[in-house]
Amino acid sequence: MSNISADHQKLDPDEALRSNMTRHLFRRISAHNSILIGGTVLGAIVFMALFASLLAPHDPFSQDLSKRLLPPFWMEEHNPKHILGTDNLGRDYLSRLIYGAQISLMIGVCTAIISGIIGSALGITAGYFGGRVDAVITFIITTRLSMPIVLVALAVVALVGGSLHAVILVLGFLLWDRYAVVMRSATQQARNMDYVSAARAIGCPTWRIVLSEIFPNVVNNLIVIATFEVAHAILLEASLSFLGLGVQPPDPSWGLMIAEGKEFLLFDPWIITIPGIALSILVLAVNMLGDGIRDVSAPENRN
Amino acid sequence: MTPILETRDLECSFQISTGMFSPKKALVAVNGVSVQLLKGQVLGLVGESGCGKSTLAKMLLGLQRPTKGNILFDGQPLEKLSQFERAARVQPIFQDPYSSLNPRKTIFEIITLPLSVHKIGTSRDRVLKAKEMMDLCGLASRYLNSYPSQLSGGQRQRVAIARALVMKPEVVICDEPTSALDVSVQSQILNLLMELKNELGLTYLLISHNLAVVEHLADRVAVMYFGEIVENEDTEQLFNKPRHEYTQKLLNSVLAPDPSLFSRGV
Numbered sequence: 001m002s003n004i005s006a007d008h009q010k011l012d013p014d015e016a017l018r019s020n021m022t023r024h025l026f027r028r029i030s031a032h033n034s035i036l037i038g039g040t041v042l043g044a045i046v047f048m049a050l051f052a053s054l055l056a057p058h059d060p061f062s063q064d065l066s067k068r069l070l071p072p073f074w075m076e077e078h079n080p081k082h083i084l085g086t087d088n089l090g091r092d093y094l095s096r097l098i099y100g101a102q103i104s105l106m107i108g109v110c111t112a113i114i115s116g117i118i119g120s121a122l123g124i125t126a127g128y129f130g131g132r133v134d135a136v137i138t139f140i141i142t143t144r145l146s147m148p149i150v151l152v153a154l155a156v157v158a159l160v161g162g163s164l165h166a167v168i169l170v171l172g173f174l175l176w177d178r179y180a181v182v183m184r185s186a187t188q189q190a191r192n193m194d195y196v197s198a199a200r201a202i203g204c205p206t207w208r209i210v211l212s213e214i215f216p217n218v219v220n221n222l223i224v225i226a227t228f229e230v231a232h233a234i235l236l237e238a239s240l241s242f243l244g245l246g247v248q249p250p251d252p253s254w255g256l257m258i259a260e261g262k263e264f265l266l267f268d269p270w271i272i273t274i275p276g277i278a279l280s281i282l283v284l285a286v287n288m289l290g291d292g293i294r295d296v297s298a299p300e301n302r303n
Numbered sequence: 304m305t306p307i308l309e310t311r312d313l314e315c316s317f318q319i320s321t322g323m324f325s326p327k328k329a330l331v332a333v334n335g336v337s338v339q340l341l342k343g344q345v346l347g348l349v350g351e352s353g354c355g356k357s358t359l360a361k362m363l364l365g366l367q368r369p370t371k372g373n374i375l376f377d378g379q380p381l382e383k384l385s386q387f388e389r390a391a392r393v394q395p396i397f398q399d400p401y402s403s404l405n406p407r408k409t410i411f412e413i414i415t416l417p418l419s420v421h422k423i424g425t426s427r428d429r430v431l432k433a434k435e436m437m438d439l440c441g442l443a444s445r446y447l448n449s450y451p452s453q454l455s456g457g458q459r460q461r462v463a464i465a466r467a468l469v470m471k472p473e474v475v476i477c478d479e480p481t482s483a484l485d486v487s488v489q490s491q492i493l494n495l496l497m498e499l500k501n502e503l504g505l506t507y508l509l510i511s512h513n514l515a516v517v518e519h520l521a522d523r524v525a526v527m528y529f530g531e532i533v534e535n536e537d538t539e540q541l542f543n544k545p546r547h548e549y550t551q552k553l554l555n556s557v558l559a560p561d562p563s564l565f566s567r568g569v
Contacts, residue, residue: 194403198466201364202417203390216407 028296038288049101058092060099060252065090096252103253104234111233112226114172119179127187144177157245167246171233178225186218220297227290231283254279306339307506308474314371332358334530345507347521355530356510360476365389394467398479400459404451411447417470436465457488474506514557518542526550
């Protein structure tokens with residue numbers, strides 16, 4: 001053991017080089033506005049979701065019909081206890097918004113994970129093995145692409161009944177197409193590299209080539225698509241909830257809040273505007289972060 | 304003297320589809336190739352692009368299954384060996400050191416990949432082994448934890464050589480080992496290859512476009528044309544008295560600096 005640590009001491013200049021690389025990465029990230037902005041906003045929303053019980057000023061479920069449809073702080077006759085007003089059942093809108101972030105983020109992340117696993121497994125398999133395997137998987141992808149997501153999701157959720165789990169599973173099993181397409185072509189590129197031939201000539205088993213030679217070289221694509229799919233899933237959940245088939249009341253999902261507010265659109269437009277803005281900001285932040293990660297992680301830009 | 308590696312009537316053809324409904328056509332990449340590699344010698348393999356040199360190399364490495372014929376290693380058919388056993392005997396050095404090293408792995412991981420795949424030695428042995436190989440290939444051991452992107456083309460090719468030799472193979476297939484490198488680095492790498500050959504008693508199959516390199520290094524030269532070996536001679540013999548028409552054309556196609564240009568004052 002002592003020998004190894006001595007070895008590491010000798011490698012000091014290299015360690016310096018490495019920390020230099022890390023610093024480079026940090027500098028690239030900090031020079032990248034969209035990562036900074038997207039990351040900060042997303043971080044704030046995640047923080048909000050994690051500590052919802054501490055941050056929310058009121059119980060998001062407690063109704064008070066005497067205080068229904070109180071306007072938010074920028075309008076006259078607002079109530080200082082309810083900064084963003086109350087909804088048609090007199091529930092505090094800010095608290096519902098804070099708790100709603102939990103649901104939106106959970107759906108986004110869980111869906112991206114499920115579909116990411118399905119899509120990258122299919123895409124890497126198709127790209128690595130090629131030939132018949134590729135033909136079969138390409139057919140599956142084409143079949144999936146020919147189905148309209150919202151329609152299928154609506155049909156399935158209508159059959160099994162709307163709930164958080166149902167929405168996550170349905171979207172997870174529907175949104176894997178982009179992963180599969182991108183991972184397939186990225187894998188095709190990577191598998192033609194000589195380092196894969198070298199690993200095969202060494203006698204490396206296939207699973208190991210896929211995991212240690214191919215996967216690390218395509219994983220940045222995976223991260224980038226995952227961020228976009230998080231945004232996609234959040235929006236789809238909002239649409240499903242708006243249509244009444246997503247998260248069921250009284251759970252506060254942002255899409256559901258928009259749906260519940262649609263009757264009041266004419267006289268109290270803020271009731272839709274607030275969750276709508278929250279949703280746009282979240283999706284924008286996730287997209288900006290994904291964009292930035294794509295720019296920073298492209299190996300061509302390494303220096 | 305029995306050859307260490309020998310091919311007998313080796314053939315490889317690919318089925319090419321020319322459209323969804325038209326019948327597939329066969330493209331014969333390697334057609335009845337019989338070559339012999341004698342232990343400790345360098346066999347040069349020359350020929351134009353697309354003549355099947357690399358397909359032959361892939362078959363020798365076990366990356367491509369021959370359609371017909373067989374490959375003998377020390378008189379034993381190579382198909383009987385698993386890819387695992389074959390890997391310990393035959394190793395490749397590729398043309399492009401930029402694509403032959405995984406950009407996400409450190410030099411240490413790249414060089415010791417064969418050892419970890421074949422489960423040789425403890426992790427401490429592997430550090431020592433990697434350093435020994437880097438030393439042998441003229442690479443400073445401080446690059447042990449560097450990434451390929453931090454090295455130059457020549458250094459990368461040294462890493463590729465270290466990886467090929469870490470298992471102590473008997474035959475090394477060099478597929479254009481210098482064509483992607485600077486001219487100044489090319490000779491360094493070629494000299495390194497020859498030193499290693501003498502030191503470790505290696506046998507090379509040297510595939511190259513560069514006839515000067517082949518003339519300089521090879522003991523025997525095989526000329527490949529449209530998937531067939533058209534001439535297989537001692538180097539001196541081949542360069543002095545090429546017999547096959549294609550070999551003559553190939554040798555004449557080399558651009559030699561013409562001294563007469565200078566005398567005319569151009």
